[in-house]
Amino acid sequence: MGSSGINAEYMGSSGINAEYMGSSGINAEYMGVDYDFSYTEPEEIADWGDAEDGIVKIFAMDENYEEMELKLDIKNDARAKVVTAVKKAIEEAAEDADGGARAVMMVFEGPRHMGGKVDILQIISDAKVVTGD
Numbered sequence: 001m002g003s004s005g006i007n008a009e010y011m012g013s014s015g016i017n018a019e020y021m022g023s024s025g026i027n028a029e030y031m032g033v034d035y036d037f038s039y040t041e042p043e044e045i046a047d048w049g050d051a052e053d054g055i056v057k058i059f060a061m062d063e064n065y066e067e068m069e070l071k072l073d074i075k076n077d078a079r080a081k082v083v084t085a086v087k088k089a090i091e092e093a094a095e096d097a098d099g100g101a102r103a104v105m106m107v108f109e110g111p112r113h114m115g116g117k118v119d120i121l122q123i124i125s126d127a128k129v130v131t132g133d
Contacts, residue, residue: 030110032125035060035068037090037103045087048074058086058124060105070105072124082124089127101131 041057042048048056054075060068074083086105093103106126112119 030108033107033109035062035105035107070122070124086127089129092129101129104128104130
């Protein structure tokens with residue numbers, strides 16, 4: 001079980017079988033979702049160190065071509081492997097001369113109940129490069 005409290009292995013965009021046991025003892029189901037990378041703020045990876053509060057905004061598209069804003073804490077040492085994977089995937093996809101490669105953000109999503117309100121939490125768990133379709 002990682003520091004995020006998620007005890008799961010990512011199994012693709014069809015979803016994951018993950019369960020989170022919160023401190024309240026309530027089980028929440030998390031799903032794995034893939035998002036196609038679009039751009040970041042700051043735009044250049046070399047400028048990420050200048051990001052306000054160490055948070056890089058990653059804009060990506062879901063399967064319905066709707067833009068999603070994801071945030072990545074690049075100064076959190078516990079997230080170093082994910083930050084490295086995201087940078088590597090973005091750089092590798094950008095270097096593809098044919099334009100057939102795309103960087104894909106692998107994200108865990110799940111509900112957070114606060115009073116009568118439900119928020120969807122998203123955490124980037126990994127990144128990969130996909131070629132072709």
